[in-house]
Structure formats: C-alpha cells, structure tokens
Amino acid sequence: MKCKPCGQPAVIDIPRHRAAFCAGCFTTHCQEQVRRAISSHRMMGHSERVLVAISGGKDSLALWHILVALGYKADGVYLGLGIGDYSDLSRDYAERFASSHDLTLHVVDIPTDHGFAIPEAARATKRVPCSACGLSKRHLLNRAALDGGYDVLATGHNLDDEAAVLFGNVLQWQVGYLARQRPVLAAAPGFARRVKPLIRMGERETAAYCVVNRIDYLVDECPMAAGNKHLRYKETLNAMEERSPGVKATFYLKFLDEMLPVLDDVAAEERALVGVCSRCGSPSSAQVCAFCTLVERVATSSAR
Amino acid sequence: MQVRLHNPKRDVEMTGPLRVTELVRSLGLNRESVLVIRGDSLVTHDETLHDDDVVEIRPVISGG
Numbered sequence: 001m002k003c004k005p006c007g008q009p010a011v012i013d014i015p016r017h018r019a020a021f022c023a024g025c026f027t028t029h030c031q032e033q034v035r036r037a038i039s040s041h042r043m044m045g046h047s048e049r050v051l052v053a054i055s056g057g058k059d060s061l062a063l064w065h066i067l068v069a070l071g072y073k074a075d076g077v078y079l080g081l082g083i084g085d086y087s088d089l090s091r092d093y094a095e096r097f098a099s100s101h102d103l104t105l106h107v108v109d110i111p112t113d114h115g116f117a118i119p120e121a122a123r124a125t126k127r128v129p130c131s132a133c134g135l136s137k138r139h140l141l142n143r144a145a146l147d148g149g150y151d152v153l154a155t156g157h158n159l160d161d162e163a164a165v166l167f168g169n170v171l172q173w174q175v176g177y178l179a180r181q182r183p184v185l186a187a188a189p190g191f192a193r194r195v196k197p198l199i200r201m202g203e204r205e206t207a208a209y210c211v212v213n214r215i216d217y218l219v220d221e222c223p224m225a226a227g228n229k230h231l232r233y234k235e236t237l238n239a240m241e242e243r244s245p246g247v248k249a250t251f252y253l254k255f256l257d258e259m260l261p262v263l264d265d266v267a268a269e270e271r272a273l274v275g276v277c278s279r280c281g282s283p284s285s286a287q288v289c290a291f292c293t294l295v296e297r298v299a300t301s302s303a304r
Numbered sequence: 305m306q307v308r309l310h311n312p313k314r315d316v317e318m319t320g321p322l323r324v325t326e327l328v329r330s331l332g333l334n335r336e337s338v339l340v341i342r343g344d345s346l347v348t349h350d351e352t353l354h355d356d357d358v359v360e361i362r363p364v365i366s367g368g
C-alpha cells in the first residue's frame with residue numbers, strides 16, 4: 001500500500017478513512033485529528049495551562065506528545081493506584097517519558113496519600129475494581145487540576161473508549177449518563193474543565209502513533225480489566241467495525257452532533273442537583289461524595 | 305518466522321510467505337484490535353511476511 005498524501009510505502013492502513021499512511025504523514029494526520037477535535041469543541045486555548053492525566057499507557061502518552069507538538073503548555077499527573085507490579089511499571093513508563101521529553105510530571109499516590117490500594121477498596125465496597133478506581137480517578141485528578149491552578153484537565157479517552165461507553169449507556173438507556181457523556185465538561189464551582197482531545201482517534205491509531213514516534217509505553221493491561229464490561233462492548237463494536245469500517249466513528253460522532261443537543265435540558269437538570277460534599281467540599285449530588293464514602297468504607301472494613 | 309503474542313506472552317513459529325491479513329485471521333484475531341510490527345516498524349495488512357522475519361502482534365484494546 002502507498003501513503004495517500006505522499007505516495008511513499010505505507011506503514012499503517014486505516015480502513016475507516018480508506019487510507020494508508022507513511023510514518024511522517026500518519027503523525028501529521030493524528031495531530032490534525034486532535035487539532036480538529038480541540039477546535040471544533042472549543043476545548044482549550046494555547047495560553048491555557050493544561051494538566052494531562054498520564055497512566056503510562058498508549059493513549060495518555062500519545063496525547064501528551066501530541067499536545068506538546070501542537071504547542072500547548074501541558075504538564076502531566078500520574079495517579080498511583082496500588083495495583084502491584086502494574087502500578088510500579090506504569091509509573092516507570094510515565095516518569096521515563098516525562099524526563100526524556102523534559103516535561104513536568106506530578107505524582108499522586110493513593111496508597112501513600114489515602115492509605116488504601118484499589119484492590120482493597122474494591123473488596124471493602126464489594127464492587128468491581130474498575131468502579132472504585134474510576135471514581136477515585138475522577139475525584140483525585142480533578143483535585144490535582146484545581147490544586148495546581150490548571151485551566152483544564154485533559155484525559156486520553158479515545159474514540160473506542162467513548163463508543164464503548166456510549167454503547168453501554170444506550171443498552172441500558174442511562175439518560176443521565178448520556179447527557180453527561182461530552183467531550184468537554186465546562187468548569188463549575190469545584191470542577192476543573194475536563195476535555196477529551198483523542199475522541200477522533202481510534203485506539204489502534206493511538207498505539208500506532210506511539211510505535212511510529214518511538215514512544216515507549218506499557219503494553220500490558222491492568223490485571224483488573226480482564227473480562228470487564230467495557231472490554232466486551234469493545235469486542236462487539238470491533239466485530240461490527242471489521243465488517244463495516246466506520247460504524248464506530250459514526251455511532252459516536254453522530255451522537256455528539258445529533259443527540260447531545262437534544263439532551264441539553266437533562267444535563268442542566270443534573271447540574272442543578274449538584275451540591276457539596278460535607279466532608280471534603282467537592283461537588284456532589286449526595287451529602288457525602290462517592291470518594292469520601294469509599295475512603296470511609298475502606299477504613300471501617302480494615303478496622304474490623 | 306517467529307511471532308510474538310501477548311496475553312499471555314508467548315512466541316509461535318509460522319511458515320512464510322504469509323500475508324499480514326492471513327496471519328491475523330489464522331490466529332483468530334480481529335484486525336481492528338491489533339498492530340502488526342516487523343522488527344521495529346509497523347506493517348500494513350497487505351504486506352507479505354517471510355520466514356526470516358521477527359514479528360510482534362500487539363493488542364491495542366484497553367479495558368480501563
């Protein structure tokens with residue numbers, strides 16, 4: 001196959017774009033997809049300070065690399081989850097990337113700062129690890145952005161992640177979740193603005209971006225992920241994508257264009273319900289926020 | 305050719321010449337969910353792999 005823009009031998013083909021690219025043109029293509037996502041959703045400006053959530057995996061490192069290439073002032077924050085070797089290794093990858101690119105990486109370690117690890121929290125709450133993990137990430141990354149005085153928090157959610165979440169939300173008609181599944185969540189009291197600049201890149205592309213640009217990332221998956229719903233949804237969507245290239249992108253990107261505007265009222269109602277957590281002052285629709293509830297449950301279960 | 309697979313990490317021997325699409329299909333994988341890397345560069349699906357190639361099939365699906 002030949003590179004569509006320049007005619008040189010290609011290294012990657014992207015069936016949904018009916019195009020193949022050489023390494024150089026692919027890098028430009030990916031950066032252009034991110035630039036487009038940022039500008040069409042007015043995610044952020046070049047004068048703003050950006051904090052990128054870094055896991056040491058392909059998506060977050062590709063995102064950091066691309067934002068810097070596009071001229072954004074972007075620091076990183078790594079969240080230690082206490083998941084054994086996986087956490088130690090992923091932190092090494094994050095730190096190596098930051099130091100080799102001369103970038104600032106903040107580290108927040110849940111076991112050190114809050115006295116528990118994610119697997120423990122999952123046991124204490126009798127929920128799947130990803131649920132304890134997800135709510136901890138949302139809370140602590142938001143806090144890191146606010147405490148560091150950043151204008152915006154950027155996460156590495158890609159097109160496949162968003163399509164899978166959308167699929168799950170639609171299967172159960174979670175209207176409140178659907179209304180909130182936005183590429184930009186505006187800043188509000190106690191909330192930093194959150195943006196997802198990778199929504200136009202599939203995860204095969206973020207991985208390829210890393211390979212092509214010699215970004216060393218942790219290929220191994222978090223051991224807690226095995227068999228989770230999110231992975232099953234991705235499998236289902238990829239089975240369709242293989243037969244009809246482009247279905248995933250249409251499913252998600254059309255949701256943004258056609259469905260989200262219809263859900264604006266629901267989103268406004270949801271926002272009106274948000275108060276503050278009586279423990280930590282974070283925004284919360286319950287009296288005590290999900291993170292403080294988690295911390296408390298872990299404390300009582302380990303005291304037993 | 306030597307083919308490195310992940311989850312679990314293992315190496316298998318395959319006989320070339322073999323097209324990338326056929327390799328991916330013969331292992332029961334979806335082309336959307338992997339990258340194929342020969343040596344240290346990516347290869348497209350229509351590429352032919354040979355007996356002296358060292359190939360990695362790298363999964364790209366994250367569960368978080």
Ligand code: SF4
Pocket residue numbers: 081118129130131133134222223224225367368
């Ligand atoms: S797979 Fe689950 S537990 Fe592991 S990092 Fe992702 S959300 Fe957290």
Ligand SMILES: [Zn+2]
Pocket residue numbers: 003004005006007008021022023024025026
């Ligand atoms: Zn080219």
Ligand SMILES: [Zn+2]
Pocket residue numbers: 277278279280281282288289290291292293
């Ligand atoms: Zn709280």
